[in-house]
Amino acid sequence: MSATFVPVAAKSLEDYRPIIGEAKTDEIRALAKPLEGARVLHFNATSFGGGVAEILRSLIPLLRDLGIDARWQVMDAPNEFFNVSKQMHNALQGMFIPWNSTMGETWRQVNRANAEAIDAAYDYVFIHDPQPAGVLSNILERDPGAFGARWVWRCHLDTTESLPEVWDFLRPYIQLYDSVIFTQDTYVNGDLPDAEVTIIPPAIDPLSTKNIDIPDEVIRDVLDRYSIDPNRPILAQVSRFDPWKDPLGVIDVYRELKKRFPAIQLLMVASMADDDPEAWSFYERIVRRAGEDYDIHVLTNLNGVANLEVNAFQRAADVVMQKSIREGFGLVISEALWKGKPVVAGEVGGIPMQLMHGDAGWLANSTAEFARDVGTLLEDPALGERVGKIGREHVRENFLTTRLLADYLKLMHKMGSGAARRSNGPGSRADAAKARRRGRSRAA
Ligand code: UDP
Numbered sequence: 001m002s003a004t005f006v007p008v009a010a011k012s013l014e015d016y017r018p019i020i021g022e023a024k025t026d027e028i029r030a031l032a033k034p035l036e037g038a039r040v041l042h043f044n045a046t047s048f049g050g051g052v053a054e055i056l057r058s059l060i061p062l063l064r065d066l067g068i069d070a071r072w073q074v075m076d077a078p079n080e081f082f083n084v085s086k087q088m089h090n091a092l093q094g095m096f097i098p099w100n101s102t103m104g105e106t107w108r109q110v111n112r113a114n115a116e117a118i119d120a121a122y123d124y125v126f127i128h129d130p131q132p133a134g135v136l137s138n139i140l141e142r143d144p145g146a147f148g149a150r151w152v153w154r155c156h157l158d159t160t161e162s163l164p165e166v167w168d169f170l171r172p173y174i175q176l177y178d179s180v181i182f183t184q185d186t187y188v189n190g191d192l193p194d195a196e197v198t199i200i201p202p203a204i205d206p207l208s209t210k211n212i213d214i215p216d217e218v219i220r221d222v223l224d225r226y227s228i229d230p231n232r233p234i235l236a237q238v239s240r241f242d243p244w245k246d247p248l249g250v251i252d253v254y255r256e257l258k259k260r261f262p263a264i265q266l267l268m269v270a271s272m273a274d275d276d277p278e279a280w281s282f283y284e285r286i287v288r289r290a291g292e293d294y295d296i297h298v299l300t301n302l303n304g305v306a307n308l309e310v311n312a313f314q315r316a317a318d319v320v321m322q323k324s325i326r327e328g329f330g331l332v333i334s335e336a337l338w339k340g341k342p343v344v345a346g347e348v349g350g351i352p353m354q355l356m357h358g359d360a361g362w363l364a365n366s367t368a369e370f371a372r373d374v375g376t377l378l379e380d381p382a383l384g385e386r387v388g389k390i391g392r393e394h395v396r397e398n399f400l401t402t403r404l405l406a407d408y409l410k411l412m413h414k415m416g417s418g419a420a421r422r423s424n425g426p427g428s429r430a431d432a433a434k435a436r437r438r439g440r441s442r443a444a
Contacts, residue, residue: 003117006047006072011061031409032066040070044128049271058205081110085131094161120147150415153177158349203404209307222312236267236317241282244326256371334399337391342384344373360391
C-alpha cells in the first residue's frame with residue numbers, strides 16, 4: 001500500500017508578523033529553533049474537504065519554513081473502508097450504529113496496510129482522527145521501540161458521548177500513543193488513564209485563499225457566476241453535507257425567514273470529501289427539500305466551488321449560520337468571524353468557545369431560535385457589524401494558525417527534543433514510552 005504524500009505550497013512565517021505582531025512571531029521562532037531538522041509526519045485520511053485537510057495545508061508549510069522537516073501523508077483505502085470509518089466517526093460523536101466485527105476487521109486490515117507505508121524516518125508522528133489510529137499498533141509489531149519516534153494521536157471529534165462499544169474498540173489502540181490531543185477538555189474520555197493529554201483547539205489561516213482579504217469586485221464576480229443577487233439578503237452555511245451539520249434544518253430555518261424576508265437567498269456550500277460517502281445521499285435529500293425554490297443555491301466543488309468561492313460566499317453573506325448539532329470545533333465559525341460576519345450557530349462542541357459563549361455571535365438551539373436571531377440581524381445590520389468586530393479580534397487572539405503552530409511546537413518540546421529525542425538508550429524519553437507501552441495490553 002502506498003499512502004500518498006501531499007504536496008503543499010510554501011508559506012513564510014514573516015507574512016504573519018503584521019497580523020499577529022512582533023512578540024508572537026518571535027516566540028514562534030524561538031520555539032522552533034531547537035527543533036530545527038526534526039523529522040515530522042502528519043498522517044490523516046484525506047487531503048481534501050473538511051477541517052483536518054484545511055489545517056494541515058497551512059501547518060505543514062509553516063513548520064517547513066521554520067526548518068522542520070515536516071511531511072503530510074494520506075491513507076490509501078478503498079471506499080468500503082471509508083463507509084466503515086464514517087460510521088465509526090458518527091458513533092464516536094454519539095450516534096447509534098450497529099458496530100460489528102466485520103467492520104472492525106475492515107478497519108484493522110486497512111490500518112495494517114497503511115502502516116507499511118510509514119518508515120523509520122521520523123522523530124514525531126501525528127496521526128489524525130480515528131481512521132488511521134490503528135497504524136501505531138502495527139508499527140509496534142515491527143519495532144517495539146516505535147522507531148524511536150514520539151507518537152501523537154490528534155482527535156478532532158467531539159467524543160463526549162461516544163458509543164461505548166466503538167470507543168471500547170478504539171481505546172486500546174489510542175492507549176499506545178505517547179500523547180493524545182483533544183480540542184477541549186470536555187472531550188477527553190475519562191478512561192484514557194495512561195495517555196498524556198493536551199488540549200489544543202484548531203485554527204484558521206488568515207492568509208489562505210479561503211480567508212485572505214479579497215476585493216469587492218471579485219466577490220461580485222463570484223456571485224454573478226452563480227446567479228446570486230448581491231442586492232438581496234444572503235444567508236449562508238458552509239459545511240460538509242452530513243447529519244451533524246443539519247443541512248435539512250438549515251432549509252427549515254430559511255423557509256421560516258422567507259415568510260418575513262421574501263427576498264432572502266440561501267447559500268448551502270459544501271465540499272464532497274473523498275472520505276465522506278454520506279455526503280451523496282444528503283446531497284440528494286437537500287436538493288429534494290429545496291425543490292423548485294431557486295433562491296436556495298446548492299453550491300459544491302462539483303460546480304466549481306473552491307476556496308476563493310467559499311471566501312467570497314462567506315464575505316457576501318449578511319449572516320452566516322452553522323446549524324450543527326455536534327461539532328468537534330467548526331473552523332467555519334472562525335472563518336466567518338475573521339471576515340467580521342455576524343454568526344448564528346448551534347450551542348454545541350467547539351462553537352461556544354469561538355463565539356465567546358454569546359459575546360462574539362449568537363448561540364441558537366432550535367429552528368425558531370435560529371430564525372429569530374437571523375431575523376434580528378437582517379433587520380439591524382449595525383448590530384451584526386459591532387459583534388463581528390469583537391469576533392474578529394477574538395479569532396486573532398485565539399484561533400489563527402500561528403497559535404496552533406506554537407502549540408504544536410510546545411508539545412514537541414514537552415515530548416523531548418535534541419539528543420534525548422533520538423536516543424533509545426536506558427533512561428531516555430523513548431525508553432520511558434516503550435516501558436509504558438509494554439505495560440499496556442497490546443491492541444492488535
Ligand atoms: N469547506 C470548504 N468548502 C465547502 C465546505 C467546507 O472548503 O464547500 C471547508 C470549510 O471552509 C472549513 C472546512 O471545510 O475550512 C470544514 O471544517 P469544519 O471544522 O467546519 O468542519 P469538519 O468538516 O471538519 O467537520
